[in-house]
Amino acid sequence: MKNQYQDKIIHGDCLEKCKTIPSETYDLIYLDPPFYSQKEQKLNSRDGKENYAFEDRWATIDDYRESLLERIKILYFVLKKGGSIVVHCDSSANYIIRKILDDVFGYSNFRSEIIWHYKRWTNSQKCPIPNHQTIFVYSKNKDYKYNQILEDYAPTTNIDQILQARKKDHRGKSVYARDEYGNIKGSGSKRGVPISDVWTIPFLNPKAKERVGYPTQKPLELLERIIKLYSDENDLVLDPYCGSGTTLVAAKILNRKFTGIDISKDAILLAKERLEKPVISKSNLIKKGFNSYINAQKEYLNILTGIDLVPVQRNKGIDAIVNIKDKDPALLRIQRFNECIQDTINSLNKASINKKFSYLIVIQTTISLIEVENIQNNLYIINSAAFSLKELIKNLK
Ligand SMILES: C[S@@+](CC[C@H](N)C(=O)[O-])C[C@H]1O[C@@H](n2cnc3c(N)ncnc32)[C@H](O)[C@@H]1O
Structure with missing residues (x-):
């Protein structure tokens, strides 16, 4: 009424x-x-x-x-x-x-x-x-x-603070939580x-x-x-x-x-x-978000507009954390335009050591003439623009 x-x-x-x-x-x-x-x-x-x-x-x-x-x-x-x-x-x-x-x-x-x-x-x-x-x-x-x-997250937030669960130790100090086998515990999905x-x-x-x-x-x-x-x-x-x-x-x-x-x-x-x-x-300022002003390199992330992810500012190998339902988050890196795909994978692999995650995702942005070798099971390479362009070139008469 x-x-x-x-x-x-x-x-x-x-x-x-x-x-x-x-x-x-x-x-x-x-x-x-x-x-x-x-x-x-x-x-x-x-x-x-x-x-x-x-x-x-x-x-x-x-x-x-x-x-x-x-x-x-x-x-x-x-x-x-x-x-x-x-x-x-x-x-x-x-x-x-x-x-x-x-x-x-x-x-x-x-x-x-x-x-x-x-x-x-x-x-x-x-x-x-x-x-x-x-x-x-x-x-x-x-x-x-x-x-x-x-x-x-603030650009100064360390990736471990985002990914890893915390608990108070016996002195009341905040420390990263570990399970009974000493493995790092993930903090679940992150929204900001x-x-x-x-x-x-x-x-x-x-x-x-x-x-x-x-x-x-x-x-x-x-x-x-x-x-x-x-x-x-x-x-x-x-x-x-x-x-x-x-x-x-x-x-x-x-x-x-x-x-x-x-x-x-x-x-x-x-x-x-x-x-x-x-x-x-x-x-x-509000439309683009503060992070776009702080770290121009994150323009790469515009490729992923609309996906449930958290941009990472202070890490050389990881560009974003992708939330995945009922699993630890995935870590993502976008291939730089001057970087070969193997280097992209290596950077992401290196940055993921000691992190709690379910998958690694690489977004390939340029055409690679060399096949990538030894891809581990939990790594996915997604061809975005490069894929479409490859298809186009293949079909051009
Ligand atoms: C600071 S302005 C509000 C501006 C408004 N927030 C805006 O974005 O346009 C304060 C307003 O309070 C009104 N005002 C002052 N005394 C009032 C009163 N006793 N009762 C109702 N309005 C009053 C004024 O006419 C003025 O428009």
């Missing part, structure tokens, strides 16, 4: 509007209130026709505190029992917001302090350039929703590492396609990540300071229902417009 608050954008003060909403209506609340910047936030739309602005000047910091305290109390009331609240702020008043959240939600319901990190250059400050904002997460109780997101609380997501640059010209507009990528972590499909998400509607667009893309509230009529019109034709600009 359709909830009367689903997919609604409401004009007004979120305090007054939330007073009319029944308790425990929302699964997730994200808010990006004014940050106590002590200025009017202004910007022009892309075509220069509209000037958007919102007020962030306060008589005293206590006024700011009071305003947020009242609103966070009512947000607690409209949040469901298993729900979470995600509050965006920066160093201007993060200490105040943390205290309010502790008081309203309880210290024991603090879940995370996420640092949104980006690169942005400013001049003439007598301090390190501020390149982060803070996002606090609290839940209403300990049975809150959390959908794990896995990231690629759980997401950390430092997120590098680029700030919306002035030319970003999704930029609508609303002051302090947040990137869709950031909101998508928050919504995925703390809600499920069809859940109801509230943004009581919705501005240009970034949260609402992200919720729509991810099949969640939403309510947006904003005190500015211009923001409401803009959010409605944006929802009708959302524009997403995926940053190259």
Whole structure:
């Protein structure tokens, strides 16, 4: 049944509007209130026709505190029992917001302090350039929703750390586990590492396609990540300071229902417009993945797009670990364009010594005129482009 608050954008003060909403209506609340910047936030739309602005000047910091305290109390009331609240702020008043959240939600319901990190250059400050904002997460109780997101391993991760199981020794030190015969124990299938609380997501640059010209507009990528972590499909998400509607667009893309509230009529019109034709600009950094920037040689791995594997960065012989159902993983190497196939096999064999694996896989990328000798049973050579080309040459008249 359709909830009367689903997919609604409401004009007004979120305090007054939330007073009319029944308790425990929302699964997730994200808010990006004014940050106590002590200025009017202004910007022009892309075509220069509209000037958007919102007020962030306060008589005293206590006024700011009071305003947020009242609103966070009512947000607690409209949040469901298993729900979470995600509050965006920066160093201007993060200490105040943390205290309010502790008081309203309880210290024991603090879940995370996420640092949104980006690169942005400013001049003439007598301090390190501020390149982060803070996002606090609290839940209403300990049975809150959390959908794990896995990231690629860091380039500095040693292949043994990925492949081998670990245990604590008698001094509590982490060591590699061995079976009763002293053989190395595998750690099973690997999908990546759980997401950390430092997120590098680029700030919306002035030319970003999704930029609508609303002051302090947040990137869709950031909101998508928050919504995925703390809600499920069809859940109801509230943004009581919705501005240009970034949260609402992200919720729509991810099949969640939403309510947006904003005190500015211009923001409401803009959010409605944006929802009708959302524009997403995926940053190259995120699209290509950080590893592609770190190790250009891994472009070879593009050949294997779509396969369940973990790229390996710090190993001369192994390019990737391939997850295989109910077995130890396989180790894979792609033939370099200046490498003969026998050398590829030798490098992989050498690198696999003392590793726990089920198979070795070599991807052959160039035509070999010499037959490879003595291939062991657990080694597979896959001819990819080379195979097709060989067939083509054979059949050309
Ligand atoms: C930081 S902006 C939100 C930007 C938004 N996250 C985006 O990506 O476009 C804060 C918004 O809060 C709105 N606002 C300020 N006080 C409010 C209140 N009491 N109730 C509802 N909205 C309010 C402002 O009009 C402004 O649009």
